[in-house]
Amino acid sequence: MPYRIPNPDYVPCGDKLKTILVYWEGCAYEPLKQAHTTIAVSCLDHKNKDGDIESYEIAAPTTYYAANCYLALS
Secondary structure (H helix, E strand, O other), X not given: OOOEXXXXXXXXXXXXXXXXXXXXXXXXXXXXXXXXXXXXXXXXXXXXXXXXXXXXXXXXXXXXXXXXXHHHHO
């Protein structure tokens, strides 16, 4: 579901916004809405086969400029 939709009252050079916010209250998909868009790395910790907690290890980038790609995506 988009966060903004076209405003039916919009006219060029008017005082109304071109898009309006979508409100989730009462929507059938409201329970699926994410409370946030990022998670902490510590949330990715998991139990190994012995039942011990293992920290999530972030993979090393394959190229020197991969960090720029990560920043652009975030």
